[in-house]
Amino acid sequence: MAELSAPGRSDRQGFSETCAGIVGEANVLTDPAALSVYGTDWTGQYTATPLAVARPGSTSEVAALVRACADAGVAIVPQGGRTGLCGGGVPLAGQASLVLSMGRMNRVRTVDEAARTMTVEAGVILESAQDAAEQHGLTFPLTFGAKGSCMIGGALSTNAGGMNVLRYGTARELCVGIEAVLPDGSIVNALTGLRKDNTGYDIKDLLIGAEGTLGIITAAVFKLYPQPRARTTAFLSIASLAQAHTVLNRLQDQTGGAVEVFEFMPRPAVDVICRTFPNIRHPLSRPAETGLLIEVATSRADDAEGLPDGSLRLNGQVLDLLAELMEDGVVLDAMVAQSEQQRTDLWHLRESILEAITANGPAYHTDISLPLARIAEFVTAMDDLSAELGFQPLTVGHLGDGNLHYALTAAQGRRWNDLPLDTMRQSLFDNLMALGGSFSAEHGIGQSKLDVMRARKEPAQLAAMRAIKRALDPKGVMNPGKLLPTD
């Protein structure tokens, strides 16, 4: 792979002028303040100064910039809303790089009500895409915390997940077509939105989740769904984590697969939230050791009809099942939201967790996934080890997808800096891999997990990835130093 190194001053100016010739002078930023902003992401942990920032306004401008970078030996760092958690969207120190900020490519090109698809450019903010669908009476279900500032291109490049992957799938599964610029500057135009297309290798899914290392996604077609007419939200206390899949499967059967949210809310996490935010309380009078936040939703008109007692039919479906599960000893207690306020309160609880953990002191965050049937075993082993080593785990997770955000904090009375984090981390990943888990469920690799990737990813797959990278990007210009650890 070609070496990319910092050019001299005159090279730098020449390169900026080349970029200005493509996107116009106003769309090339070189002042130190701008370079600092675009050189840093949301976490603040990853920061470096690029040669310049270019803001292309079209796919052909992206292609021209890619060719210019290849010619000049300058690394290309595609960038969306800088909300990534792994440092995948910012430049590397010591590397001559161009940040390719996609924010000007922010058009919703079409919303096709008949086909229930939407074509959006990479720089569209996720929430704007959701709004566009809503204006057409449809739902774009991809959603997560950063929705107000993250961009579609970044969501695809990290194959973002979030709250309702369980029902609608990840960014990859929602995407039925892309437009992209490959490292040689050629343009892939596959925006037809076809549900069936077996004409060769799956280039779309290869680019999704590649974190900009194989090309730049410039636009995409997404599936849209009908807006729910009825929704039921509840907080459950269940007898043990090992019975979570029983609850999930029976709830799916009872509602015809309408479970949108199935979140793990164990007591330590809810305790911390309640301590941090005095206006938030445990949803059940007897706090749940193993809590679940669930939500089911359907577009069926009959689910939104009232039952004789005035409640929703869908609520009735859920209540019937909860009664059965209580009879069986699986569910200990439950609270079904009976008003929009109660629903908002439950969501407020869920959405306060990260802030509460952060306010609580230093923490080590993870983004892991496990086979559903192995989660209880994993959590029990890690909770035991944590207690032994002086950690207090604060866990939440998209349990329906097997995705845990298992965070380690210092146990009461322990100082973070005294704790054996490396030992804990090693055991955590050993245990995770032994149970068939993944060390990155929905955040990606970026810079932050390159060491885990090197140590834990199956060698055969790593070798295949490197071969693909070399084949599509022989000059190594596309977001080098991200996702793939060096040989």
Add this chain to the structure above:
Amino acid sequence: MAELSAPGRSDRQGFSETCAGIVGEANVLTDPAALSVYGTDWTGQYTATPLAVARPGSTSEVAALVRACADAGVAIVPQGGRTGLCGGGVPLAGQASLVLSMGRMNRVRTVDEAARTMTVEAGVILESAQDAAEQHGLTFPLTFGAKGSCMIGGALSTNAGGMNVLRYGTARELCVGIEAVLPDGSIVNALTGLRKDNTGYDIKDLLIGAEGTLGIITAAVFKLYPQPRARTTAFLSIASLAQAHTVLNRLQDQTGGAVEVFEFMPRPAVDVICRTFPNIRHPLSRPAETGLLIEVATSRADDAEGLPDGSLRLNGQVLDLLAELMEDGVVLDAMVAQSEQQRTDLWHLRESILEAITANGPAYHTDISLPLARIAEFVTAMDDLSAELGFQPLTVGHLGDGNLHYALTAAQGRRWNDLPLDTMRQSLFDNLMALGGSFSAEHGIGQSKLDVMRARKEPAQLAAMRAIKRALDPKGVMNPGKLLPTD
């Protein structure tokens, strides 16, 4: 790419002995009768004699065979049930090849009721996989005509579709993990079945649909679904094909996304079926010009409950909607199956089409897809041109997926051999591509569509595919001459 050519007699014997050393003598076939069977597929159109047939019994045997072939410069042709329609699973004439018949790797390794997944080997017959899921009270929804003899490995390698892709997705979308042998003999073991795993490039989806040109899938994990408790099947006559998406979308909304089948059954196709099979009749007393076969199904217990008039609640949902759609002039007439016999009759009609077309004389078959909103435009244009040039189109299709099997036959009184098929075919593909369609929706490329692939696939994607092929299979041993046209 290395040249693969026919070796001499002694080489051949030496190579067979090497294979026998790996899989045992009983599992290497070299007699002419066997070579003829394994050298021909279901269509009978593609036939060639391999050097030998090897029947591996394990993944490590597959890996050893791959290495042996690479060493000997012998092409590897992975083979399932030989039910492919494009010649992707049989050897090429003039090429020294080993057929790698996967039929001995036919274990259902596990059915995980908690996670609702199933791990099966590549040689499992599709129907056996369906049966295994059913024995655990679950459904494996992948299904199509060849289910009684096609194998899982072939279904994945062609990313097979079928009847209920609309609801459950193609083979790729149902698959959540694979085990595979890469062209260098290394083994990818990614059978964890994780719903979220963002640790690098999507190797799974790259191998699925690659028709054995990038490696050999030896096992896979599939999602399973609850068995339906209620099912409603109906035949509709609608006012025009252009209104099909209105019917589909309103039916989805009304049933909460429970539409499993949405098949296009236009009058010419149904007429031919009725002429060919005198025991089959038009389902409606006034034959539908634009007919639709629909089926909705849910696992909801309340959908299987009786309404006061004794009918199913789910039927009631569908009937309510049909009444509205008739009021709106979208649906002209409808027949909702009221008994298992009526349902069977409707399915018998749908499943008789291919046999009826075949009995009707020579035909040119297609497997195309279009954006839903463009299908009516395409069909109208092609029907007009067909009439002009002397063809009678006999079309059926998985309309919900935008997938048509638009078959051309000779119009009454016209001789097939006199018709300008090349002109018709050229116009059909021109029109298809102009409307954003695909020339292979669910059957793949194999040998039969290499010319269309060369002429119609976007050059940027074709170049990327070739680069990936060269990178992963530098010796060109994996099913050469399939899927990718030569440079």
